[in-house]
Amino acid sequence: MDLAPKQSETQNSSVLKSTAESRLKNFMNEVTGRALVMMESATHGQHGIAMDLVQEAFISLHKAYADKSTDEWYPLFYTILNNKLQDWRRKEARRSQPFSLFRKVSLDDDDVELQDVVDESTPNPFDFLDQAVTADEIQNAIAELPVRQQQAFMLRAWEGFDTHTTAEIMNCSEGSVKTHYHRAIQGLRTALAHLNPHMGGSSE
Template structure:
């Protein structure tokens, strides 16, 4: 598991721009793997599309925000990536339904009933799932979640963003993030429970 975003030194905008390419290379090395997992899950396992979305997000980040610090890049990158994903999903929906422009196409489930729950904090997905589970098993289970639950879980549990930042990235309310995240955790616990030998109950 990669460490949380690291603090960067205070630098002037001109210095940040001059070192942008090197910083971007290091930034890409750190987040590409996790971003690809997220996009592959969101695009139903389309590796090529996931790669394109991640690369386009990096290009946009470098083009528009080269003067920002590396710390500022983390939420900016995932915001851009989320926007790229939503654009792709709209195009796919229009392609599947040629006349969908005559009606509103609902791609997200942010209108779901928001649960009155205390914000959950899960800095590491393995903290609430059995340690014996492999990353591949967890990723397969994540891929079965609705897209917005995937995003909420990955941004909160894998990237370590707080609820407020996650809501900004996903362009939704903090209440929606809490609900998506809560339901994702419950679904993952249920779908992976049969792999956990430490859960109670008979094995017969």
């Protein structure tokens, strides 16, 4: 009996698996740092929870989408990560509101869309660094924003996703993304203005 075809299929499968794992390792090395910053801000500095969410998102990505291209992984990963974050936030909300088990838990108080918000160009977060504001100061200011504003800003400004893709990741309308992003930029400018007079605040 000729076993060559089966052996060939096994070898091909092994090569594909190895390639996917290698791609995932490279992808993780590139994305982990930014994803952790995002999750630490969203979980109020709980590094352990942030690590768990990021690791669970990578595991789910590999299980469900190992055959996808690396370019496709970016929005898929952040969609999975957003879903895991929202699940965690719901559990935390229910834990703090024990009588909310049978009613919908509201996670955000800034979901009302602003009308006629211009889809602002994505700023480079390092523009703030050029204005003598440190990375730590930017991260601290981001952490003070509501979670959805954090997500909109970091997905657009740090990851470079457009409004449409960001809306798909955040599972909301493009109008909501524009609103969250607009408010995030305003909030960051206000929070950081006192550190640099070029941003509209006082240097004193």
